[in-house]
Amino acid sequence: MLSMKNISKVYQTEKVQTHALRDFTLEVSEGEFIAVTGPSGSGKTTFLNIAGMLESFTSGDFILDGVNVGQLNDNQRADLRNQKIGFIFQGFNLIPDLNLFENVEVPLRYRGIKSAERKRRIMECLEQVGLASRAKHLPQQLSGGQQQRVAIARALAGEPRFLLADEPTGNLDSLMARQVMELLEEINRNGSTIVMVTHDPELARRAPRNIQVVDGQIADFTLYQHGGASVPRKSNTVAAVNPMSVEV
Amino acid sequence: MYKAMSEIKPIVNALKRSKVGAILLMIQIMITTAIVSNAAFIIYDRSTYLQQETGYPEDEILYFAITTFGEDIDLSQLFEETETTLREIPGVIDAAVIAALPLSGSGSASGFDTLPHDQHQNGDNRNVRAAYTTGDDHVLNTLGVKIAEGRDFRPEDIVVTNDPSMLAKVAIVSRAFAEEIFPDENAIGKTFYSGNTGVEIIGIVDTMKGPWLKDSRPNNVIIFPRVEARMYQNVAVRATAEDRASVRKSIEDKILAQYDKRVVINMRGMDEAKAGYNAADLLMLRMLVVLIVVLVMITALGIFGMTVFNINKRTRQIGTRRALGARKSAIVQYFLVENGLICLVGLFFGCIGAYYLGGMLLREYSLPALNNLYIVVTALSVLVVSLLSVLLPANRASNISPSIATRTI
Numbered sequence A: 001m002l003s004m005k006n007i008s009k010v011y012q013t014e015k016v017q018t019h020a021l022r023d024f025t026l027e028v029s030e031g032e033f034i035a036v037t038g039p040s041g042s043g044k045t046t047f048l049n050i051a052g053m054l055e056s057f058t059s060g061d062f063i064l065d066g067v068n069v070g071q072l073n074d075n076q077r078a079d080l081r082n083q084k085i086g087f088i089f090q091g092f093n094l095i096p097d098l099n100l101f102e103n104v105e106v107p108l109r110y111r112g113i114k115s116a117e118r119k120r121r122i123m124e125c126l127e128q129v130g131l132a133s134r135a136k137h138l139p140q141q142l143s144g145g146q147q148q149r150v151a152i153a154r155a156l157a158g159e160p161r162f163l164l165a166d167e168p169t170g171n172l173d174s175l176m177a178r179q180v181m182e183l184l185e186e187i188n189r190n191g192s193t194i195v196m197v198t199h200d201p202e203l204a205r206r207a208p209r210n211i212q213v214v215d216g217q218i219a220d221f222t223l224y225q226h227g228g229a230s231v232p233r234k235s236n237t238v239a240a241v242n243p244m245s246v247e248v
Numbered sequence B: 001m002y003k004a005m006s007e008i009k010p011i012v013n014a015l016k017r018s019k020v021g022a023i024l025l026m027i028q029i030m031i032t033t034a035i036v037s038n039a040a041f042i043i044y045d046r047s048t049y050l051q052q053e054t055g056y057p058e059d060e061i062l063y064f065a066i067t068t069f070g071e072d073i074d075l076s077q078l079f080e081e082t083e084t085t086l087r088e089i090p091g092v093i094d095a096a097v098i099a100a101l102p103l104s105g106s107g108s109a110s111g112f113d114t115l116p117h118d119q120h121q122n123g124d125n126r127n128v129r130a131a132y133t134t135g136d137d138h139v140l141n142t143l144g145v146k147i148a149e150g151r152d153f154r155p156e157d158i159v160v161t162n163d164p165s166m167l168a169k170v171a172i173v174s175r176a177f178a179e180e181i182f183p184d185e186n187a188i189g190k191t192f193y194s195g196n197t198g199v200e201i202i203g204i205v206d207t208m209k210g211p212w213l214k215d216s217r218p219n220n221v222i223i224f225p226r227v228e229a230r231m232y233q234n235v236a237v238r239a240t241a242e243d244r245a246s247v248r249k250s251i252e253d254k255i256l257a258q259y260d261k262r263v264v265i266n267m268r269g270m271d272e273a274k275a276g277y278n279a280a281d282l283l284m285l286r287m288l289v290v291l292i293v294v295l296v297m298i299t300a301l302g303i304f305g306m307t308v309f310n311i312n313k314r315t316r317q318i319g320t321r322r323a324l325g326a327r328k329s330a331i332v333q334y335f336l337v338e339n340g341l342i343c344l345v346g347l348f349f350g351c352i353g354a355y356y357l358g359g360m361l362l363r364e365y366s367l368p369a370l371n372n373l374y375i376v377v378t379a380l381s382v383l384v385v386s387l388l389s390v391l392l393p394a395n396r397a398s399n400i401s402p403s404i405a406t407r408t409i
């Protein structure tokens, strides 16, 4: 579904070259729920941005749903983002001058979906996140957790194959964070593939598959069984504790 | 497919929720449209006025006055000799003593009738205003105008007198006067009246303006074949355009050499006299041009500034929209539509404002009625300027990376 082979990303600034990702290789299959963890600056956001085609990569191969992303132009990437990917951001990124309904509508308008169908989908998604009754409210009239649920509704409205979330609970208290996590789990049960970056080990453990990124590379991955009990798949899960002793 | 026009509803809603900037811009566009359309119309009106055909070769003609203080001489004879002297200066085409100088701002005008004064009660008299001047059989050639119908003055037509009651019996008139006093008929040979004195029209000149371009009848002119020699006497000289400057230098010496108890004053070209008469209009015209340029520039800068401000304020929003699938063109269109909407509302009120401002100028300053075409053209131009002012910053906005959405918290 999503396949990255030897992806590298180099940020070139005036004085320094930053290798944000190096030889990053990952396969994600349909229906997975992956939590990405790792120290600050290790390249998690970079990975997610490349996966979501928000950024280009320096070298490597990236196939998304059968499409070779490296060969797409800007418009094609925008269209593909619109059709296949739903984003959930740490800062929610709702548009402050639009009410909840209009916010959820944004990606649907870019896709050119007809008004009646838009309305149906928007209300359905707002229903799913429990905010249908507040469709006419502005984002600033909502709590952080509610705003993030609207953002999730917006990500879902386009019925994307992928949900990419960069620290979706980073700005939320633990109760709200758990609510958001439960929502994501429900969405995943309904069939969406989710890749979520998080700093919260507890939330990470709830995801069936964990990836740890250190220094721009996958340092470790762990598969947990559904139901929460963790079963180490690889022997060096200690790496989660001691990131320095890693093997890829 | 995505269509920018489908964004109108959310854009309008978003504008309603943060309207201060939009309203200020609307007001600015409104004022600009109202003022610029009127200013442009006034400029057009004044510049056609300034560029109107006067009928004279303005760059060939010189005017001056001679004040004679010597009392030991026959003025009539002196001026006849003076004319001859002037005509002999190399480069001079012709010269004539003249009562009132065209385009100079000073002269005489009166009403002339189709019936003698004694018969006014008997029938339909028509009274037509005209400026009038006098000269001999050289005056037309000196002013550089040509007879279109009829004939020029002959020496025997000329009345040489200092007696104001001695009137000429014939006259040459401008076509505007001929057509106004004898509409729908050939005026040659017809008689008009000044009081009870009949004057026969013997010649018509197509175009010649009177002394005042701003007169209610600037085109109605009558020339009587009459020579009066006065202590203060206007004289006109026509030279070729190339020779006029050298002629101008030699005139005074020649005149004083002939008889020195007199002074030559107020020497000027007809073009200079006209420019002096029109100086205030030209100044106003230039100020209006500056006003238009400044207003349009301020509006363009205002729109540019507001768009830049909005883009900076909405960097994250733009990145998010890109992340959610907006193409670059959709971002440009968003700002174009947003600005277009503000602009259209401003233009709507601006057109109404222009209409009322035009009406007010008409009433208060008796300017001609504003042609609505000027409102339409101004509105379209303001729309174009405003869209162009958006284009540059909007284009920059479309290059905001979608990764902004995840990189800024």
Ligand SMILES: Nc1ncnc2c1ncn2[C@@H]1O[C@H](COP(=O)(O)OP(=O)(O)OP(=O)(O)O)[C@@H](O)[C@H]1O
Pocket: A011, A012, A013, A018, A019, A020, A038, A039, A040, A041, A042, A043, A044, A045, A046, A047
């Ligand atoms: N636009 C950029 N220009 C230069 N360097 C960048 C840029 N964006 C990211 N980097 C660098 O790339 C590296 C990886 O950054 P990234 O944001 O992917 O880390 P992260 O794992 O998401 O960290 P965090 O947990 O703090 O969000 C860092 O060293 C960062 O400084």
Ligand SMILES: [Mg+2]
Pocket: A044, A045, A046, A166
């Ligand atoms: Mg990050």
